[in-house]
Amino acid sequence: MTNPTRFEEAAAFHPRESIADLKWPTDPAEIPDWVYTDRRVYDLELERIFLGPTWNYVALEAELPRPGDYIRSYIGSIPIVVARDKAGEVHAFENRCAHRGAEFCKTYRGNAEQFICPYHQWTYDHSGALVSVPFRRGVKGKGGMPADFKLDEHNLRRLDVTCRHGVVFASVSDKMEPLEDYLGSEILDQFDTIFDGRKLKILGVHRNTLPGNWKLYQENLKDPYHATLLHTYLTTFGLFVAGNKTAIMTDAKGRHSTLCNARPQGRPSDDESKAEIRSFHAAMQLADPRVIQLIPEKNTPWTSNAITIWPNLILLRQTNILGLRQIVPMGPHQFMLIWTTFGYADDTPEMEQHRLRQNNIFGPGGFLGIDDNEALKFVQDGLRRSVPRHGLAPLGNDEESEDTVITDRAIRSMYRHYRESMGF
Amino acid sequence: MSRKSGNRFSDKDMRKSEEAGNAKPLVPPPAIDRAKLAELRFLVEEFHFEYAAVLDRCEIERWPEFFTEDGVYRLIARDNADANLPLSLMSCEGIGMLKDRAYAIAHTEMFAPRYIQHFISNIRVRAFEEPYITAEANYLVLETLIDEPTRILQSGKYHDVLLQQGETLLIKERRCIYDTVLIPTCVVYPP
Numbered sequence: 001m002t003n004p005t006r007f008e009e010a011a012a013f014h015p016r017e018s019i020a021d022l023k024w025p026t027d028p029a030e031i032p033d034w035v036y037t038d039r040r041v042y043d044l045e046l047e048r049i050f051l052g053p054t055w056n057y058v059a060l061e062a063e064l065p066r067p068g069d070y071i072r073s074y075i076g077s078i079p080i081v082v083a084r085d086k087a088g089e090v091h092a093f094e095n096r097c098a099h100r101g102a103e104f105c106k107t108y109r110g111n112a113e114q115f116i117c118p119y120h121q122w123t124y125d126h127s128g129a130l131v132s133v134p135f136r137r138g139v140k141g142k143g144g145m146p147a148d149f150k151l152d153e154h155n156l157r158r159l160d161v162t163c164r165h166g167v168v169f170a171s172v173s174d175k176m177e178p179l180e181d182y183l184g185s186e187i188l189d190q191f192d193t194i195f196d197g198r199k200l201k202i203l204g205v206h207r208n209t210l211p212g213n214w215k216l217y218q219e220n221l222k223d224p225y226h227a228t229l230l231h232t233y234l235t236t237f238g239l240f241v242a243g244n245k246t247a248i249m250t251d252a253k254g255r256h257s258t259l260c261n262a263r264p265q266g267r268p269s270d271d272e273s274k275a276e277i278r279s280f281h282a283a284m285q286l287a288d289p290r291v292i293q294l295i296p297e298k299n300t301p302w303t304s305n306a307i308t309i310w311p312n313l314i315l316l317r318q319t320n321i322l323g324l325r326q327i328v329p330m331g332p333h334q335f336m337l338i339w340t341t342f343g344y345a346d347d348t349p350e351m352e353q354h355r356l357r358q359n360n361i362f363g364p365g366g367f368l369g370i371d372d373n374e375a376l377k378f379v380q381d382g383l384r385r386s387v388p389r390h391g392l393a394p395l396g397n398d399e400e401s402e403d404t405v406i407t408d409r410a411i412r413s414m415y416r417h418y419r420e421s422m423g424f
Numbered sequence: 425m426s427r428k429s430g431n432r433f434s435d436k437d438m439r440k441s442e443e444a445g446n447a448k449p450l451v452p453p454p455a456i457d458r459a460k461l462a463e464l465r466f467l468v469e470e471f472h473f474e475y476a477a478v479l480d481r482c483e484i485e486r487w488p489e490f491f492t493e494d495g496v497y498r499l500i501a502r503d504n505a506d507a508n509l510p511l512s513l514m515s516c517e518g519i520g521m522l523k524d525r526a527y528a529i530a531h532t533e534m535f536a537p538r539y540i541q542h543f544i545s546n547i548r549v550r551a552f553e554e555p556y557i558t559a560e561a562n563y564l565v566l567e568t569l570i571d572e573p574t575r576i577l578q579s580g581k582y583h584d585v586l587l588q589q590g591e592t593l594l595i596k597e598r599r600c601i602y603d604t605v606l607i608p609t610c611v612v613y614p615p
Contacts, residue, residue, distance in 0.1 A: 109507065202509060211609065233528055364610040371534045375534065
C-alpha cells in the first residue's frame with residue numbers, strides 16, 4: 001500500500017552517541033553485559049531492529065472482527081493502533097496525534113466511527129488519515145490553520161501491514177520481503193501448525209511488566225537447557241523431561257527458532273523402558289489431571305512447540321494451550337509482555353473449557369510463567385547490580401544435529417544475526 | 425465542525441464495569457434486617473481476616489481448606505471481565521485443582537521469597553439465601569521482596585458466594601477481579 005506519512009528512514013528517536021567504546025568479545029560463546037544494560041544500545045535496537053527491516057507482530061485479526069474495531073498495540077516501544085476499516089482492511093498507525101503529539105487512544109480495544117484526539121478534536125479515519133480539524137478557517141475570519149495547510153500532509157504515521165491466517169504483522173519499512181520469506185520454510189511450517197487457516201477465538205489477555213532486557217525473553221525460548229531444570233512442574237508431572245524427543249531448529253538467518261517436543265504417551269512412570277527419566281517422581285500425581293490432559297487435535301508428532309519470531313513474538317503451543325506473547329521493550333531494563341490466549345472459533349464448549357483450564361500453566365500467574373518471569377528478573381538483577389562481565393552461552397556446538405537438547409546453539413545464532421543488524 | 429458520533433476515548437469505558445462480572449445494577453441494601461445483616465457481615469469479616477492471615481503467613485497448602493469440595497476460584501483481569509473474555513490468571517474448579525495449585529506454589533514453582541499483606545475492606549453482604557451468603561469486598565495485596573521497596577501487587581474486588589456452616593464459612597465461589605491489569609512480574613500467591 002502507499003504510505004505517504006511515514007516514519008523517517010532510520011528514524012533516530014534519540015541522537016546516536018558514539019558506541020566505539022563497546023567491543024564485542026572475541027569468544028563466540030560470550031555475550032557482553034552491555035547489550036542488556038546500555039541505553040545507547042537500546043536506542044539503536046529501536047532504530048535498527050524494531051523500526052528497521054523486520055516484521056513485528058501487532059494483533060490477531062480475531063481481535064478486530066468487525067469494521068471499526070480497533071486495539072491498542074505496540075511496535076517496539078511505540079504505541080500504535082491497529083484498526084479495521086469499513087471495507088474490512090486492517091491498518092496500523094502511530095497512537096500519537098499529528099498536532100500536539102498526544103497519545104490519544106487510551107482504551108485496550110473497542111469500536112469507533114473515527115478516532116478523535118480529545119485535546120483539539122483532530123479527527124482520523126481507520127487508516128490513520130486526518131479527515132478534519134476544527135476551526136480550520138478560524139473564527140470571524142481570524143486565526144485558523146495556514147492557507148496552505150493540507151490534511152493529507154498530517155496523517156498519523158502509518159505502518160505497512162501484512163496478515164497470514166489471521167495474524168497481523170507490521171513494519172516501518174515498506175521494502176520488506178513477504179512474511180513467508182521472512183519466516184523461512186521451517187518456521188512457516190510450524191507457524192501454520194498453529195494458524196492453520198481456521199478462524200480463531202480470543203479467550204483473553206494477560207499483561208505484565210518484567211524488570212529485564214527484552215532480549216532475555218527471546219533467549220529463554222531458544223534455550224531448551226532450562227526447560228527441564230527450572231520448570232520442576234514439567235518434570236514432576238511428566239510434560240517435558242530431558243529424555244523426550246526434542247528438536248530445536250532455526251531459520252537460515254538464525255533469528256527465528258522453533259523448539260519442538262513430543263511428550264511420551266501416558267505417564268512416564270508407567271513405562272519401565274523410560275529408565276532415563278530419573279527426575280520424575282512416580283508419587284507425584286495431580287489431584288485433577290485435566291490440567292495436563294492432551295486432547296489430540298493436530299497432525300504433528302510434537303505435543304509442544306515454542307516458536308520465536310524475531311524480534312517481538314513468541315508463539316506457544318503446549319498440549320492444548322494456544323497462545324502468543326508480544327514483547328514490548330520499555331528501556332534497557334524493562335519490557336512488557338502481552339499474552340494473548342486463543343482457541344478456534346469451531347471449538348466445542350468442552351474444548352474451550354479445557355483450554356481455559358490448561359492455561360493455569362502459562363501467564364504471569366502460571367505454573368511455568370512464574371518460573372520464567374522470576375528467573376529473568378534474577379538475571380537482570382545480576383546485570384544491574386554487579387560489575388560488568390560477559391555472560392556465557394557455551395553449550396552444544398553450531399554444527400550439531402537438530403535433536404540436541406542441552407545446547408545454546410539458537411541463542412548464539414540469534415546473536416550472530418543481532419550483531420549483523422546492529423553493526424557490532 | 426459537525427462531529428460524528430465518534431469515539432472520544434473518554435473514561436466512560438473505564439467505569440462501565442463498576443459491577444464487573446456481577447451484571448446487577450446498583451441495588452438498595454438487601455432485604456435483611458439490620459441485626460441479621462450485622463451478624464452476617466461480622467461472620468464474613470472474620471472469614472476474610474482468617475483467610476488473609478493464612479495467606480499472609482504464606483501457608484499456601486492450607487488455602488484449599490477455605491473452600492467447599494466443589495469450590496471455584498478465579499482470578500480475572502478487569503479488562504478481560506469487561507470484554508467478557510473468559511481467561512483467568514488462576515482458575516481452580518473443585519478441591520483437586522485448588523490442592524494442585526497450592527502444591528505447585530509450595531513445591532514446584534521457582535520464585536524469590538516474598539512477604540505479602542492483604543488489606544480487605546468495604547465488605548458488603550449483598551444477599552442471604554440460607555445457607556449461602558453473597559458478598560463483596562475490596563482487596564489490596566502489598567508485596568515486599570528482599571532489598572526492594574514494598575509495592576502494590578493487586579488492587580481488586582472479591583465477588584463471593586459463601587456457604588454458612590454454623591459459625592464457619594466456606595467459599596463456594598470466589599471471583600477476584602483485579603484492576604492492576606499490568607502485573608508487576610508475576611502473581612505467585614492467589615489473592
